[in-house]
Amino acid sequence: MTDLTYREAMRGAIRTAMQEDERVFLMGEDVGHYGGCYAVTKGLLEEFGPQRIRDTPLSESAFTGAGIGAAMNGVRPIVEIMTCNFSLLALDQIMNNAATMRHMSGGQVTVPIVIRMATGGGRQLAAQHSHSLEGWYAHIPGLRVLAPATVEDAGGMLGPALADPDPVLIFENALLYNETGPAGDPGSVDIDHAAIRREGSDISLITYGGSLGKTLAAAGQLAGDGIDAEVLDLRVLRPLDDDAILATLAKTRRCVIVDEGWRSGSLSAEIMARIVEQGFWTLDAPLARVCSEEVPIPYAAHLEEAALPSAEKIVTAARTVLGR
Amino acid sequence: MSGNPAKVRLSREHCRTLLHQMLRIRRFEEKCAELYTQEKIRGFLHLYIGEEAVAVGVMQALAPEDAVVATYREHGHALMKGVPADTIMAEMFGKQEGCSGGRGGSMHLFDTEHRFYGGNAIVAGGLPIAAGLALADTLADRSRITTCFFGEGAVAEGEFHEALNLAALWQLPVLFVCENNLYAMGTALDLSESQTDISAKAACYDIASEAVDGMDVVAVEVAARRAVAAIHETGRPRFLECRTYRFRAHSMYDPQLYRAKEEVEAWKERGPIRRFKTWAFEAGELRESDVAEIEAEIAREIDQAVAFAQDGTWEPVADLTRHVGAERRP
Numbered sequence: 027m028t029d030l031t032y033r034e035a036m037r038g039a040i041r042t043a044m045q046e047d048e049r050v051f052l053m054g055e056d057v058g059h060y061g062g063c064y065a066v067t068k069g070l071l072e073e074f075g076p077q078r079i080r081d082t083p084l085s086e087s088a089f090t091g092a093g094i095g096a097a098m099n100g101v102r103p104i105v106e107i108m109t110c111n112f113s114l115l116a117l118d119q120i121m122n123n124a125a126t127m128r129h130m131s132g133g134q135v136t137v138p139i140v141i142r143m144a145t146g147g148g149r150q151l152a153a154q155h156s157h158s159l160e161g162w163y164a165h166i167p168g169l170r171v172l173a174p175a176t177v178e179d180a181g182g183m184l185g186p187a188l189a190d191p192d193p194v195l196i197f198e199n200a201l202l203y204n205e206t207g208p209a210g211d212p213g214s215v216d217i218d219h220a221a222i223r224r225e226g227s228d229i230s231l232i233t234y235g236g237s238l239g240k241t242l243a244a245a246g247q248l249a250g251d252g253i254d255a256e257v258l259d260l261r262v263l264r265p266l267d268d269d270a271i272l273a274t275l276a277k278t279r280r281c282v283i284v285d286e287g288w289r290s291g292s293l294s295a296e297i298m299a300r301i302v303e304q305g306f307w308t309l310d311a312p313l314a315r316v317c318s319e320e321v322p323i324p325y326a327a328h329l330e331e332a333a334l335p336s337a338e339k340i341v342t343a344a345r346t347v348l349g350r
Numbered sequence: 351m352s353g354n355p356a357k358v359r360l361s362r363e364h365c366r367t368l369l370h371q372m373l374r375i376r377r378f379e380e381k382c383a384e385l386y387t388q389e390k391i392r393g394f395l396h397l398y399i400g401e402e403a404v405a406v407g408v409m410q411a412l413a414p415e416d417a418v419v420a421t422y423r424e425h426g427h428a429l430m431k432g433v434p435a436d437t438i439m440a441e442m443f444g445k446q447e448g449c450s451g452g453r454g455g456s457m458h459l460f461d462t463e464h465r466f467y468g469g470n471a472i473v474a475g476g477l478p479i480a481a482g483l484a485l486a487d488t489l490a491d492r493s494r495i496t497t498c499f500f501g502e503g504a505v506a507e508g509e510f511h512e513a514l515n516l517a518a519l520w521q522l523p524v525l526f527v528c529e530n531n532l533y534a535m536g537t538a539l540d541l542s543e544s545q546t547d548i549s550a551k552a553a554c555y556d557i558a559s560e561a562v563d564g565m566d567v568v569a570v571e572v573a574a575r576r577a578v579a580a581i582h583e584t585g586r587p588r589f590l591e592c593r594t595y596r597f598r599a600h601s602m603y604d605p606q607l608y609r610a611k612e613e614v615e616a617w618k619e620r621g622p623i624r625r626f627k628t629w630a631f632e633a634g635e636l637r638e639s640d641v642a643e644i645e646a647e648i649a650r651e652i653d654q655a656v657a658f659a660q661d662g663t664w665e666p667v668a669d670l671t672r673h674v675g676a677e678r679r680p
């Protein structure tokens with residue numbers, strides 16, 4: 027397998043989807059002439075033309091809503107929102123229309139749309155450009171929420187997302203775009219299951235997206251001290267793969283959850299609740315988690331670093347759970 | 351020079367001020383670019399180079415008690431509103447002596463003492479805020495105005511339309527200033543607007559509007575003075591579109607695939623500083639020696655700002671969760 031960047035894998039997936047299905051088109055701010063704010067769509071305007079690679083005005087609500095309407099009427103839109111921070115301007119369309127249309131029409135109207143957006147902090151972009159809001163979206167029935175953490179998933183998740191009859195949101199942690207890895211086989215990627223990224227027997231580290239790298243680094247450090255951590259990459263944030271969560275827990279009986287969202291009302295909280303509901307008797311120790319601090323992400327580098335999950339914080343949390 | 355000299359006294363002193371302020375912003379921005387490559391400034395950095403005449407011209411018409419709301423491209427506006435270069439620079443270094451305590455950075459300069467309300471990096475996010483600031487003044491019967499700067503890209507957002515309607519409906523003392531530099535990142539105006547005459551949009555909310563050459567500092571000042579006087583007189587909002595151009599990249603990451611070098615060069619020919627200087631020299635209002643003096647003054651100010659930022663301190667990590675809510679509650 028050749029190595030690609032996460033960005034190239036995503037671009038390749040978009041290109042393939044557009045080549046294979048004429049109904050697929052992509053729209054968003056600066057996806058065309060600018061070349062994509064993270065260069066994911068670079069070159070696609072030249073290849074597919076302005077009908078299918080559509081630069082939109084700065085109108086998140088309107089173009090996301092238009093994507094929803096188009097999806098209701100037989101095409102397959104990929105809507106790109108620059109970052110999840112700006113997706114709040116489209117939240118009404120996503121929540122009140124995309125997520126509800128099938129239900130409130132009694133099953134008549136469906137919205138097979140894919141909405142991609144960047145997420146996450148770590149680049150000193152401060153409090154309006156750095157947040158991780160995927161956990162919010164994972165709250166909403168009617169949506170499927172994906173968080174590709176590897177190059178293989180970046181390349182492989184879009185196809186099944188477009189094939190899905192319902193709205194799918196893809197959160198791409200912006201720090202991953204330059205990561206390289208094996209391209210993988212897109213045909214083998216599903217959008218239902220979590221994946222074990224590292225086998226282990228002493229403790230489970232459950233994470234997703236941009237935190238996977240930090241978590242694997244933490245597992246490596248723990249291994250140096252004779253602690254054998256298993257790392258579970260959730261991949262799909264809604265619906266959660268409860269079976270995979272309970273299976274790793276049954277194996278290790280201890281767990282730390284790593285989530286770049288804020289702690290209160292977070293995805294990590296939901297995972298803890300499910301473990302307590304369904305796996306309480308398998309636990310040998312209290313659950314722990316590493317989240318972002320309860321503060322808008324600050325600009326200053328040292329404060330931002332302190333606000334976000336880190337390998338060190340994960341190691342410390344794991345040791346605390348293990349009592350060593 | 352266009353404009354209405356009857357309303358602006360182009361005394362030698364005033365000419366010197368206009369040139370000084372435009373050059374001050376230019377040199378400040380150039381220093382920021384340099385400090386960015388040295389990684390002293392991080393994150394996103396949006397420079398105002400080429401657009402100086404807008405902030406400088408408009409601010410001539412504002413009083414210290416008037417409020418300003420700006421975007422992420424706001425260093426020049428902050429400087430013009432009286433925020434010290436020292437604390438602006440320290441903010442960009444992320445130091446706690448910065449005007450936002452190091453929490454905001456380049457995109458989020460705040461200084462309430464100077465009634466500078468950001469530094470908003472959500473496109474069009476500042477417009478409703480400006481309406482609200484003005485609403486409070488109206489409710490408290492204070493005769494001061496709020497000026498809101500934004501790019502033409504913001505005009506496509508719902509918040510633009512909602513805020514204009516509200517300001518007109520409730521008769522709020524807001525001066526809306528659209529800095530039309532023809533591109534929103536890489537999206538040209540005619541690719542984002544069905545009606546590219548922006549000032550016409552204000553008209554459909556029954557807001558009196560004017561479009562002005564934003565490369566002509568005097569024309570901007572004249573138009574701004576007229577608008578501010580009208581706001582005070584009528585208590586209603588006004589709209590000013592300043593046609594300008596950004597000489598540099600959108601931010602430091604932009605390869606500028608969307609516009610031709612020749613286009614940029616052509617606009618630089620009509621750059622606001624070059625143009626005003628030429629006029630002022632020809633009119634005998636300013637001499638080379640004035641420029642040399644101004645440059646020296648600016649260099650001193652900027653050197654001092656950089657030193658201030660460099661000597662600034664990092665906020666202790668223990669304070670991380672400060673400024674989320676009030677420290678003391680009643």
Ligand SMILES: Cc1ncc(C[n+]2csc(CCOP(=O)(O)OP(=O)(O)O)c2C)c(N)n1
Nearest residue numbers: 112423471472473501502503504533534535
């Ligand atoms: C709601 C929202 N959408 C997208 C962005 C990303 N973005 C930042 S600046 C910008 C272009 C804005 O252009 P314009 O309003 O014309 O101002 P200029 O940068 O030209 O001064 C975009 C798309 C954002 N910050 N906020």
